[in-house]
Amino acid sequence: MGLGSIRIRVVTSRDEILGLGTEEMAVHLAFRPSDRDLFNLVKTCPGVELLQLPASSYDALSKFIKMYLASSGIHLVKGDVSGHWHDLNNYFVIPAYVLEKIKELKVQGRTEEEIIDEITNIRKISPDMVIHLLNSSFLASGAERPRASKI
Numbered sequence: 001m002g003l004g005s006i007r008i009r010v011v012t013s014r015d016e017i018l019g020l021g022t023e024e025m026a027v028h029l030a031f032r033p034s035d036r037d038l039f040n041l042v043k044t045c046p047g048v049e050l051l052q053l054p055a056s057s058y059d060a061l062s063k064f065i066k067m068y069l070a071s072s073g074i075h076l077v078k079g080d081v082s083g084h085w086h087d088l089n090n091y092f093v094i095p096a097y098v099l100e101k102i103k104e105l106k107v108q109g110r111t112e113e114e115i116i117d118e119i120t121n122i123r124k125i126s127p128d129m130v131i132h133l134l135n136s137s138f139l140a141s142g143a144e145r146p147r148a149s150k151i
Contacts, residue, residue: 006094006133008052010081017041026050028081028092032057035065042072050136052077052129075136079126094133098123102133 008026011017014037020027024045029037033053041048051074053061058078069076081092098119105115115134116127 004099005096006099007091008050008081008094010090010092014040018044020044022046024048026052028052029057030054030081032060035062038065038069042069042074048074050075050077050132052079052081052126054078054080075132077126077128077132079129080124094123094125094129098125099133102130106134 006026008028009020009024010028010030011020012030014031014033017037017040020041022045025047027041027045027048027050029041029051033041041051051069053076055078058076061076066076101122102115102119105118110118112131112134116130119125119130120127
């Protein structure tokens with residue numbers, strides 16, 4: 001069985017956080033979150049394991065909040081959801097073929113830099129996201145992966 005796509009829930013305002021479902025596994029906050037917003041996200045989505053923020057928001061986070069997210073089991077990634085139109089879909093999708101390509105390049109023994117270069121040429125995904133995918137459970141194949149959102 002092949003790999004499934006990864007759906008990243010795109011949240012454009014703090015008002016959307018409390019309306020998220022508990023099943024969300026990956027979230028992109030397209031606004032600069034306060035500490036309270038991040039606490040609300042962890043409370044509302046207890047299973048979230050990936051949080052992506054634009055570079056400006058990522059760089060503005062305190063050491064405390066980064067440690068809090070890490071201790072909550074949330075991997076923090078810097079990047080954007082290029083080409084995503086929130087008006088049309090609440091999710092940014094990383095297609096299965098991208099995950100298959102990352103896995104293939106990893107098996108071939110390619111370096112991290114080579115994999116990042118090739119994947120970012122295929123699809124506009126941040127280098128941090130590629131590194132996360134390269135080292136995460138999202139690349140596990142076979143039966144259902146316990147923590148991956150599939151579509």
